[in-house]
Amino acid sequence: MGQLIKVCKALTIAGSDSGGGAGIQADLKTFQEFGVYGMSVITAVTAQNTTGVQGVYPVPLEGLEQQLESIGNDLTPDALKTGMLFSGEYIERIAFYIKKFSWKNIVVDPVMIAKGGAELLGVEALEAMQKHMLPLAKVVTPNIPEAEALTGIKIDTAESKVEAARVLFDQGAEYVVIKGGHMDEEGIVTDFIYDGEGILELTDKRVDTKNTHGTGCTFSAALTAELAYGKTVESAIEQAKKYIQTAIEHGIDVGSGHGPVNHFAFRRIGHE
Numbered sequence: 001m002g003q004l005i006k007v008c009k010a011l012t013i014a015g016s017d018s019g020g021g022a023g024i025q026a027d028l029k030t031f032q033e034f035g036v037y038g039m040s041v042i043t044a045v046t047a048q049n050t051t052g053v054q055g056v057y058p059v060p061l062e063g064l065e066q067q068l069e070s071i072g073n074d075l076t077p078d079a080l081k082t083g084m085l086f087s088g089e090y091i092e093r094i095a096f097y098i099k100k101f102s103w104k105n106i107v108v109d110p111v112m113i114a115k116g117g118a119e120l121l122g123v124e125a126l127e128a129m130q131k132h133m134l135p136l137a138k139v140v141t142p143n144i145p146e147a148e149a150l151t152g153i154k155i156d157t158a159e160s161k162v163e164a165a166r167v168l169f170d171q172g173a174e175y176v177v178i179k180g181g182h183m184d185e186e187g188i189v190t191d192f193i194y195d196g197e198g199i200l201e202l203t204d205k206r207v208d209t210k211n212t213h214g215t216g217c218t219f220s221a222a223l224t225a226e227l228a229y230g231k232t233v234e235s236a237i238e239q240a241k242k243y244i245q246t247a248i249e250h251g252i253d254v255g256s257g258h259g260p261v262n263h264f265a266f267r268r269i270g271h272e
């Protein structure tokens with residue numbers, strides 16, 4: 001007789017990256033590495049590789065809603081993350097289903113632009129992100145350009161970073177993580193965390209590499225996996241930072257452009 005195993009479950013609502021380094025593919029690979037059962041709702045299919053995004057094909061709205069219904073009627077995620085949400089209309093529907101099924105532990109990665117400049121979310125969708133997604137977010141994880149777009153604040157000083165984090169908190173996120181990958185800091189990368197009261201900064205050494213495709217998706221997926229286990233937000237962020245650091249340090253040599261990070265490096269080199 002087979003034995004059924006109870007596991008923690010995580011859902012990603014995001015776009016597909018045919019190249020396998022970002023989006024749904026990065027999320028599911030990361031969930032698997034953390035030993036979490038991964039599920040997906042696909043918003044759009046991208047034709048993409050390490051050199052860029054060649055095409056974006058949204059899943060019809062009906063198909064998006066049906067995927068959400070299918071998950072909600074049978075499987076309750078312990079945590080979920082959102083990535084590329086495609087449009088304001090899609091965001092509004094996704095928020096509706098998250099509330100309908102009372103899903104909790106939500107990580108909102110407000111993906112807007114791919115490395116190389118391809119638009120993954122229209123600017124018209126900014127308002128929907130602020131109005132519908134941020135109030136549902138346990139954690140919001142913008143990179144610097146996304147934090148600037150959502151707040152209208154130019155982030156170029158320590159003070160402006162704090163100010164932007166406050167605005168995102170006021171927009172409804174319980175925790176704000178402004179990722180430092182795009183900040184021009186000599187030799188280090190600092191992620192900035194704000195919970196409405198205190199500030200925590202997580203710093204690690206900047207890896208000199210062109211293989212940074214999918215860093216943001218991978219980081220937020222690791223964070224989501226840890227939340228699915230019931231970890232505190234602080235410890236989930238710390239673990240996600242360790243995971244992404246190891247994945248970047250051991251980048252994978254495929255493709256001729258910005259190659260992927262190594263989703264399986266963390267366990268293989270002895271972390272648990």
Ligand SMILES: Nc1ncnc2c1ncn2[C@@H]1O[C@H](COP(=O)(O)OP(=O)(O)OP(=O)(O)O)[C@@H](O)[C@H]1O
Pocket residue numbers: 022113114115142143144179180181182189190191204205206207208209212213214215216217218219241244245248
């Ligand atoms: N060169 C690097 N060396 C070490 N850590 C990095 C580097 N670049 C990014 N990171 C880390 O990776 C995570 C993602 O940050 P980043 O700012 O690159 O997100 P992102 O722009 O949303 O990524 P993407 O859009 O490519 O998926 C953060 O934890 C950040 O500190």
Ligand SMILES: Cc1ncc(CO)c(N)n1
Pocket residue numbers: 014015016017022023024046048083084111113114115120213214215216217
């Ligand atoms: C589908 C998808 N989601 C997110 C990103 C951002 O890295 C990407 N390049 N592609």
